[in-house]
Amino acid sequence: MQNAEDDYKVKLEIFEGPLDLLLYLIKKDEIDIYNVSIERITSQYLSYIETFKALNIELASEFIVMAANLMYLKSRTLLPQNVQPPEEDADEEDPRWELIRQLVEYKKFKDAARFLGQRDSEGAEFFAATPELPDLTEPEQGMPQVGIFDLIRAFQKVLKKFEDTHTLREIVDDRWTVSDKIDHLLSVIPVGGRVQFETLFTEATSRSEVIITFLAMLELMKLNFLKIEQEKVLGLITVLRPEDKPFTVVPMDVMEGGEYGG
Structure with a gap:
């Protein structure tokens, strides 16, 4: 293996x-x-x-x-x-x-x-009549941006929670490919739908499945099939599927990726 x-x-x-x-x-x-x-x-x-x-x-x-x-x-x-x-x-x-x-x-x-x-x-969008002095203390407006470190932090919490609740690992055939999980994510998140980040890992039965699910999510984000939002800084992360991405298209390099073993 x-x-x-x-x-x-x-x-x-x-x-x-x-x-x-x-x-x-x-x-x-x-x-x-x-x-x-x-x-x-x-x-x-x-x-x-x-x-x-x-x-x-x-x-x-x-x-x-x-x-x-x-x-x-x-x-x-x-x-x-x-x-x-x-x-x-x-x-x-x-x-x-x-x-x-x-x-x-x-x-x-x-x-x-x-x-x-x-x-x-x-x-x-505007033509300024006079120059304006910058105010570097001006608060940020709108939805906080979610970076890779926010995602890794959320993933760490999911992985730790899984390991804490699965101390005795069952022997199961948990070989998954990234393309399998891409299909799964696109099936559970409808076009225009929104789900909490943590809920996408509730059915995982092994540590490797948790990791592969997260990798599939990253691939879909790179392809703009999924987006993430955070209502407040360091708050819960929501995964959403844009309405302008109705079709399921799995890249060939992902489809040909190897499988993960337990």
Whole structure:
């Protein structure tokens, strides 16, 4: 029986980088960026990396470099001050500050880019008479955007819940292909329909089936057959099927994908 890693390769374009993931984890915990716990954020970051590996999602090398840096910072925070390794040009006692500075600067540029993007979109329909001073504190309007990290977080909760309730795994023939689950998802989510993310995994009987269902969902999202919404930041995720995608079309590369074994 082949390993899952050899069966299906997820080619998911993740435009967010490791700093985006760290900012997401800080935002999720609702803590101040200057009070970040290296031990906690390292544990959460590595958990996401493991989930990406379980889904066979290719990660940029920057994610691995950041993981190594976090583990180094964590090891330094655990050492007594009198045995801390010497750092050239370092005038702070707290080893977190360099990472915190990177996060603060990155967040400033990201917020500015998002603001300029919104202004560019809004300004396309108007002719401004006078220039307007930007207000970077202006709250975001509309439905919160759902990123890959929100999806991975929701998937982690589903996977943990499944593993907690299936301690004694039944011996079943649970070989599924991604195309099987694509057909299944399109059959349970009608055109124009909406379902809660968690409910799509209630009938799964094995860990591999949970993973394959999620991979099929990612494929359908890439093809715009499914969309996701979140009513509030870090809230429940809803999966919906647009009305302009009434037909079931499974790409050939997905149909020819291998099977997952238990």
